[in-house]
Amino acid sequence: MHPGEATAEQRLRAGLLRGGPGAIITGLWALRRHGLRQLPEPGDVHLLIPHQREVTSAGFVLVERTTRMPGALTKEGLPVAPVDRAVLDGARRIRDFDVVQGMLAEAVQRRRCSAEQLDRELRLGSQRGSAIPRRALQALLNGPESVAEADAWEVWKLSGLPAAEWNVPVFGRGGEFIAKPDAWCEDVAFAWEIDSRTYHESGDFYAATLARNARYSAAGISCLQTLPSRLRTEQAKVITELRDAYTAACARPRPPVTCRP
Structure with a gap:
């Protein structure tokens, strides 16, 4: 209710209002909330909502309906996806291998999730856009931590x-x-x-x-x-x-x- 651009916090809260009850933040904004930093500048607010809900994307809000809703974690007052889900939701939309590898490696190196958790999430989740994350994950599964x-x-x-x-x-x-x-x-x-x-x-x-x-x-x-x-x-x-x-x-x-x- 004032002139000027919306802040990041306002955009996140507006996105959750768009998503409605049960919506959670995933992707790059969720990773920022988890304290990870080796990622691109977040853009759209990426949300997960239950598959039966009929809510569409609009403006800067990307709504993804899913049958695999993860348990929400509260970070700085907002509901976000666990790191393994959030990092792969973000990685599937990035075409730069080095960027994706850096995201996955930071998540594992800082012990926010394990390589095995990422592997399981990658196998169970959407296969669209999974080729680059799958390649980046192979080295992590063999032991290297960076x-x-x-x-x-x-x-x-x-x-x-x-x-x-x-x-x-x-x-x-x-x-x-x-x-x-x-x-x-x-x-x-x-x-x-x-x-x-x-x-x-x-x-x-x-x-x-x-x-x-x-x-x-x-x-x-x-x-x-x-x-x-x-x-x-x-x-x-x-x-x-x-x-x-x-x-x-x-x-x-x-x-x-x-x-x-």
């Missing part, structure tokens, strides 16, 4: 090396914790770390990275460190480095370490 690690998983497949385990803790002879490498080859005790310069060169993270590398060295573990940006810009060189590092690990006696204490 976008960079998902890229690393793709590079590892191209390298032709034996299958690696992802994000598993590694222990020394006496059961002491050494590290949790991004990729780990148990047969030759070879670790691969995807180390972001921004993250690992700042404050306490830099000291933690040095301490981790010292534990690798003391335990006799072969470790290769790779910048995330090189996984896409220098993929062939990274593959060569991986193969060379793995070959070197094979050539030395295997140290008494394991990811299965």
